[in-house]
Amino acid sequence: MxxxxxxxxxxxxxxxxxxxxxxxxxxxxxxxxxxxxxxxxxxxxxxxxxxxxxxxxxxxxxxxxxxxxxxxxxxxxxxxxxxxxxxxxxxxxxxxxxxxxxxxxxxxxxxxxxxxNNKGPRAATLQHELTNLTLAAMPSIEAYCQHIRDLVDQLAAVDCPVNDTQQILHLVHGLPREYDTIATILNQTLPAWEEAVEQLQSEARRIAAREHITPTPIVASAVNSPQPNTRDRQPSSHRNTQNSRSTNNQPRRDSRRTGRPTNHGPTGPHHPQYSWSNNRAPNDPQHLPYCNTLETAEIKF
Known part of the structure; x- marks a missing residue:
């Protein structure tokens, strides 16, 4: 009591x-x-x-x-x-x-x-942080604006006030390239702080909405459809020509019964496939192609 x-x-x-x-x-x-x-x-x-x-x-x-x-x-x-x-x-x-x-x-x-304590160094540190502050370093546009306001208040507490115009200029200075339009408007009009923050938040919402717009089904189909293979788009006549060329590149053999290949094309007499070894004659059935071996056998009979 x-x-x-x-x-x-x-x-x-x-x-x-x-x-x-x-x-x-x-x-x-x-x-x-x-x-x-x-x-x-x-x-x-x-x-x-x-x-x-x-x-x-x-x-x-x-x-x-x-x-x-x-x-x-x-x-x-x-x-x-x-x-x-x-x-x-x-x-x-x-x-x-x-x-x-x-x-x-x-x-x-x-x-x-x-x-x-130590107002001079403290003011210099705060001014450096304010000058180098960017939107990219902050989690949101609201946090960016609030941090600028806090730095301005701390500068005022150490007898280094920042006027309204300088505050808007610092706000614009840290914006990325996507905000060039609103940055130009704020630089020219220099509105009050609350109005500048409101305009900046409106621009941020517009940019976010534009980035989240989904394409129409026709556009999405065109973007997601696989590109045709260049080889599949070649006409059939062109493929036939290529096939004939690859066939002509096969090694040609002389029609003579010696079984030696001709001197034309990549498989000449000096090709490793037709090297003669063990001092055997060129007409030795072991070195002849299968078809020429049969022909040689018929002549012996």
Missing amino acids: GDKVDRVDPITKTLHLVYTITNIQHKVRVLDGVKVSYSSWVKLFMLHAKGYDVINHIDGSPAPSETTPEYSSWAKIDAVVLQWIYGTLTDDLLVWVLTDDSTAYEAWKRVKKLFL
């Missing part, structure tokens, strides 16, 4: 709104420096701090004196805001921020210092 009385504002006699939050991560995303940038985290945190009337705990407003009756209530609310800060940091960041006997504003400044 006493704990509930301590949470009641001594002036308004009502329960403070800060105690209605049971899980801050449902309101503010966890800061990791990659998926959730510092600038995005600050915007979300300050939005809820204003909505729940605790913005004075992180904006540097002086705390009430410890001797005043308001200090006890203020200290409890400040502890809740401190829990918000610690609860929306990753474990890697928490070890750099967590200390004993800290106020919410002191923890807020430590987080800021952690991300905004």
Whole structure:
């Protein structure tokens, strides 16, 4: 009962709104420096701090004196805001921020210092990433646009703001050749960021729809039909001519009974098929073709 009385504002006699939050991560995303940038985290945190009337705990407003009756209530609310800060940091960041006997504003400044130290090198790194960012390196057109916006916010946090015109130019610079038409339009008109993103998303949907259009059955049949063999398209007279030529290339033999081939064509007397060995006479029946051997046998009878 006493704990509930301590949470009641001594002036308004009502329960403070800060105690209605049971899980801050449902309101503010966890800061990791990659998926959730510092600038995005600050915007979300300050939005809820204003909505729940605790913005004075992180904006540097002086705390009430410890001797005043308001200090006890203020200290409890400040502890809740401190829990918000610690609860929306990753474990890697928490070890750099967590200390004993800290106020919410002191923890807020430590987080800021952690991300905004060395503004010059940090700004140079962010500008280089923004200049070299391309749509091909991102999973979708939405992720590409969001990453550009995050980099612009981080540059603003390190005192290196990017105006609207430069932001549109960076958006157009990373587009591939398929988006040349919309890139030309955006370069000429330089619309507001939200309008430029909407036009780019519309062009992306049009390109995706065009790439998924299936061909008509006639076109598909023409594309998928096998090409006829060149040899099958030759006329029959041409094939007959080739067959006659291949027949004429067969080795010709002399009609004489010697059984020796003629000197014409590739199978002359010096061809290995008709080499004479073992000092046998050319008319030896073992070296004669089958037909000439029969003729020689008839003459002997």
